Amino acid sequence: MERAGNDHKERICIIGGGPAGVSAAMYLQKKGYHQVEIYEKLNKVGGKAWSPRFEVNGESRAYEMGAIMGAKTYYAVHELERFAGIDHDGPEMRRMYRNADGQEIFPFDPQKEFSFGKLAGLLRMKSQMKKLVKIMDTKYKGYDLYGHVGVAKGRYSGLSKEESRALHRVSGVNPNLKDLALPFDEFCRKNGVEDVQKIWIAPFTSFGYGFFDEIPAAYVMKYLDTTTAIEFIAMRLWTWKDGTQSIYEAVNRKLENPVHLNTEVVKVERPDDGKVYVTVRQDGTERTEVFDRLIITTPLDHFLTYADADEDEHTLFTKIRHEEYVDFLATFRPNDGPTISGYIFDNMTPERRGHAMVYYHRWKDLTDNCPCSVYALRNHAGDEDVPYDETIRKMTDDMAICGFPLQKRLIEQETYYCPHVTPEDYAAGWYDRLDALQGRRGTYYAGEILSFGDMEDTCASSRDIVGRFF
Numbered sequence: 001m002e003r004a005g006n007d008h009k010e011r012i013c014i015i016g017g018g019p020a021g022v023s024a025a026m027y028l029q030k031k032g033y034h035q036v037e038i039y040e041k042l043n044k045v046g047g048k049a050w051s052p053r054f055e056v057n058g059e060s061r062a063y064e065m066g067a068i069m070g071a072k073t074y075y076a077v078h079e080l081e082r083f084a085g086i087d088h089d090g091p092e093m094r095r096m097y098r099n100a101d102g103q104e105i106f107p108f109d110p111q112k113e114f115s116f117g118k119l120a121g122l123l124r125m126k127s128q129m130k131k132l133v134k135i136m137d138t139k140y141k142g143y144d145l146y147g148h149v150g151v152a153k154g155r156y157s158g159l160s161k162e163e164s165r166a167l168h169r170v171s172g173v174n175p176n177l178k179d180l181a182l183p184f185d186e187f188c189r190k191n192g193v194e195d196v197q198k199i200w201i202a203p204f205t206s207f208g209y210g211f212f213d214e215i216p217a218a219y220v221m222k223y224l225d226t227t228t229a230i231e232f233i234a235m236r237l238w239t240w241k242d243g244t245q246s247i248y249e250a251v252n253r254k255l256e257n258p259v260h261l262n263t264e265v266v267k268v269e270r271p272d273d274g275k276v277y278v279t280v281r282q283d284g285t286e287r288t289e290v291f292d293r294l295i296i297t298t299p300l301d302h303f304l305t306y307a308d309a310d311e312d313e314h315t316l317f318t319k320i321r322h323e324e325y326v327d328f329l330a331t332f333r334p335n336d337g338p339t340i341s342g343y344i345f346d347n348m349t350p351e352r353r354g355h356a357m358v359y360y361h362r363w364k365d366l367t368d369n370c371p372c373s374v375y376a377l378r379n380h381a382g383d384e385d386v387p388y389d390e391t392i393r394k395m396t397d398d399m400a401i402c403g404f405p406l407q408k409r410l411i412e413q414e415t416y417y418c419p420h421v422t423p424e425d426y427a428a429g430w431y432d433r434l435d436a437l438q439g440r441r442g443t444y445y446a447g448e449i450l451s452f453g454d455m456e457d458t459c460a461s462s463r464d465i466v467g468r469f470f
């Protein structure tokens with residue numbers, strides 16, 4: 001990857017200044033490309049890594065409205081940190097568990113709430129966890145790569161997530177990998193490890209990535225490969241003092257051509273002359289720039305609305321699904337706020353969609369004065385969405401039930417979250433069809449859909465695309 005000194009003359013356009021766009025620019029710069037322009041429609045870089053600052057007790061600190069954490073398996077993010085000269089220097093993560101009635105529970109601690117049934121359940125879960133780790137390393141060898149190329153056909157090809165050869169290209173054949181197209185609950189049943197879902201659910205469903213009956217196992221296991229899952233269980237997680245947004249701001253400061261903010265791409269035309277014509281709107285005026293190549297890091301289904309998409313792009317991109325993840329940052333009545341983050345397991349079911357599943361207490365020393373972020377999913381395949389306002393109401397009520405009456409919502413949002421394809425489209429080779437389009441009409445597809453909707457997978461996918469095609 002490190003081939004600085006090349007003098008590539010091509011002009012490259014990147015749409016989107018989130019983790020995928022900023023990392024793609026970094027990797028291009030490292031390879032010696034100097035004519036790279038990144039267009040970002042908002043007035044900030046970082047995309048869904050969004051860390052607004054608020055003042056509490058006279059001190060301004062970063063809170064998280066988007067991405068919060070990483071782990072030692074965040075190899076690509078670590079490359080960004082090194083490039084920018086920053087470190088994961090944020091507060092330690094702490095958590096507890098509650099039921100839907102707001103009472104504290106101890107699902108993983110038989111000593112706190114003893115029963116023989118519970119102990120037996122925990123032992124079963126532990127042995128299934130061991131079994132899963134083993135089968136993923138053997139039967140499903142090759143599963144832990146970034147991206148999905150070949151998986152539906154029983155092959156693997158991509159950058160490795162394995163510590164000893166992280167971010168190195170590996171490939172091979174393993175027909176068992178086809179099972180990864182199954183919904184995760186079915187995949188677990190097939191392998192006799194149903195109980196591991198009770199562990200995987202917290203960092204998956206409560207983090208907005210969908211329910212296990214609708215999401216192919218490939219997404220679950222590529223994001224929460226067994227090493228990352230163990231780091232999550234042990235709470236050995238990375239956070240950033242100035243928030244995850246600060247990673248991308250720091251990288252952006254080191255780019256030869258920093259992100260053009262407040263610049264929305266409104267049209268893309270790719271006629272037969274080999275050039276890409278990109279029209280941007282900035283300060284109310286539009287202009288068209290000419291490029292040799294284009295990297296799209298924004299939602300591919302949205303690309304259809306402003307680009308001269310062809311039939312292949314249209315057929316593939318209309319199959320993309322996404323989650324509707326809602327979060328707000330709130331203050332609580334004096335002496336009545338949480339003092340530690342909490343998971344509400346009962347609310348992580350499709351029937352309880354729209355309810356608060358998790359809340360994040362970031363700063364231990366602010367105790368119950370710390371504003372907290374609260375999160376809910378309001379959709380599930382085949383069911384009606386819970387309306388946005390009703391979701392906010394349910395989340396607010398849930399916090400009150402837990403004993404934390406809200407004072408004020410400081411900020412709230414719903415995000416286009418975790419783009420993915422259905423188990424059927426996955427099995428039918430959606431990813432191989434997408435890969436076959438890479439480079440056609442000077443266009444490259446990057447961002448969350450390529451591997452998974454987290455910072456690491458998006459940055460690693462940008463690394464892979466720059467490494468393979470530039």
Ligand SMILES: Cc1cc2nc3c(=O)[nH]c(=O)nc-3n(C[C@H](O)[C@H](O)[C@H](O)COP(=O)(O)OP(=O)(O)OC[C@H]3O[C@@H](n4cnc5c(N)ncnc54)[C@H](O)[C@@H]3O)c2cc1C
Pocket residue numbers: 015016017018019020021039040041042045046047048049065066067068069070207263264265266297298299325327415417446447448452453454455456458
């Ligand atoms: C609540 C929440 C919690 C999360 N927690 C974690 C976590 O703990 N750990 C983790 O690793 N990840 C987490 N994530 C996920 C992570 O933030 C995303 O996967 C990551 O930001 C995706 O990067 P991206 O660049 O592909 O897309 P985005 O971050 O969505 O960036 C795309 C950018 O493109 C811009 N854009 C869109 N259309 C246009 C246009 N037409 N012209 C110009 N610009 C455009 C957008 O404004 C945006 O800035 C979380 C996300 C959310 C919302």
